[in-house]
Amino acid sequence: MTERADWIAVDWGTTNLRAFAMQGATVLARAQSNAGMATLAPEGFEPALTALIGPWLGGGPLPVIACGMVGSRQGWREAPYRSVPCAPLGSRMTHLSTACGIDVHLVSGLAQASPPDVMRGEETQIAGFLSLNPSWDGVLCLPGTHTKWAHLSAGEVVSFQTFMTGELFDLLGTASVLRHALTGEGWEADAFEASVRETMARPERLAARLFALRAANLLEGTGPAATRASLSGLLIGAEIAAARPYWLGQNLAILGTGTQARAYRDALALQGVTAMLTDTERATLAGLTSAHRSLKARP
Template identity: 60%
Template sequence: MQGGTVLDKAQSDAGMAKLGATQFEGALLDLIEPWLGDSALTVIACGMVGARQGWVEAPYGAIPTTPVADGLVQAPAIDPRLNVWVIPGLKQTAPADVMRGEETQIAGFLALNDGWDGVICLPGTHTKWAHVSAGEVVSFQTFMTGEQFALLTENSVLKHSIGTGWDDAAFKDALNDTMSRPERLAAYLFNLRARDLLEGFDADSARARLSGLLLGAELSAARPFWLGQNVAIIGDDTLARAYAMALDAQGVPALVADAARMTLAGLQAAYRTTKDS
C-alpha cells in the first residue's frame, strides 16, 4: 500500500494451522518477494500470526482499550528487507473472551467513522459482538455460531439433508423459532433430518433453516448487544447479509461495512503507530 492505495495484492491459505513459528517468514516471502527492494519494507500483520502458536506472540491487550493499542510486536524476521509488526489481539477477563484480527477491523471502522459509538458485530467462524464507546472496546462476546454451522453441515448426520442453496422464508421462520424458544435448538436440529426422511424437505430450505436456527439462538443471547443500540456489521458476504436481515426483522437497522476495507483501514491505523513511536 501507499497511503490508502492498494498497489498490489497476494494471498495464501498458509496460516497458523499449517505453519510452525520458523515457517512464517518463508511463507510471507513466497507471497511478497517481488515487492521487496533494497531498504526494509514495513509489514503490518494481524490475526492468528500473533497467537502463541503464530510467528511471534503478541500478548492480548486488556479491555477497555483502543482496538489497536500502541504495543505492536516486532516479528523476528531474518531477511533484512522485512520489518514486520504484529497487532495484538484483545482479551476480556470476565467473562473470559479473546479476539485476534477483529480488533484491526474495528480500528479501521473507527478510523473511517470518527466518534462513532455503538455495537459492532463481526460475523464469522467465531462471531464477535463488541461494545465501542469513545474510541475504546469496552466489552465483547464471541459466539461459535459459524463453526457450529460448518460442523453440522459438513460432519453431522444433517450433511445428508443440507443443500448449497438458500430460502429467505425458511431462514426467517427458523430465526423466529429459536429467538422465541432458543433452548429448543438441539431438537430443531434433528427435526431437519426427520423432515427430510419423512417429508422430503427441500435441501436448500434446510440449509437456510439451519442458518436461521443458529443465528436466532445467537441473537437471543446477544440481545443486550443489539436491543436499542446503534449497530454496525463488518462483513460483506452472505453471512453478513443474513445478520443484517435478521436484525432488520427485529427493528434494528444495521450499517454494513465492507470487511476488506475495514481491515486495510485498521492496518493503516496500526502502521501510523509504528511511525509515531
C-alpha cells in the first residue's frame, strides 16, 4: 500500500474479521482473518485487530469504525441498541481506546420492541444501501444465517423481522438425519423451484416434507444436488410465505449477489415479484463511510 490511509473500516462478525484501509471512500487495501467474535475472549479483540491492521499503521494510529458482533454483549464492548423507527445510523458511537493508541468506534445495532427483534451489523449495510439509493422506500431483504426483512421509509428503518432460515439449513444439513442425504455437491434448480412452490402452498406440511427428503434418498435414490436444493427451497419458501406482509406490493431489494441472494430472488420471482440485487461489500463500506463522515462532523 503506497498511499496513506486516513481511517480503517472494520466488519467484525461472529466468524470473520474483515478490515479495509480507507482514504475517504476509497479502499486502498483489504485484510481478513477468521478471528470472529465467537472465537475471542474480551481481552483477545485488541490483539486480533492489531495483528490484522498492523501493516497499515506505519505512520501512526488511525481511527477505526467497526460494525457487527464486535459490539454485542459477547463482543469487545457492548454498543447499546437504538430503537426503531429510526435512521439506521445514529449520531453517536461507542468509543474505546486501545493500549497502542488506536481509537475504535463501534456502531450500534437496532432493536424492535414488538415483536421483539434485534440486528447488529445489518444496520450499517442498510445505511450503505440507502446512501447508494437515495430516497428509496421499500423492503430490503438481507439474506444470511439470520435473514432480515427491513421496511425502509423516509431514510428510516420502520420495522424489521428476522428468520433463522440459514441457521436451520446448516443445522439440518450437518446435525440431523438429513446429513446422510447431502454428502456431495451440486444444485438442481427444478427441485428448488418445486419445493418453494410446495411450501408456499402448504407451509404447515414443512416438518413432514423435510423427513420426506431423507425417505426419497433411501427409496428413490434422490441425489445430494436435488436434496440440497429441495431443502433450501422448503425453508426459503416457508420464510417467504411468512414474510408476505413485508414484500407484498413493495419495492424490493436483496442485499447480496451470491448463491443465497440469487436463491431468494428466484423464489420471489415464482411469486411474480422482481427484486434487485445489491453488492454486500459495497453497501457495508458505504455504511461505514457514512459513519466515519458523521464522526468527523462531530464537534
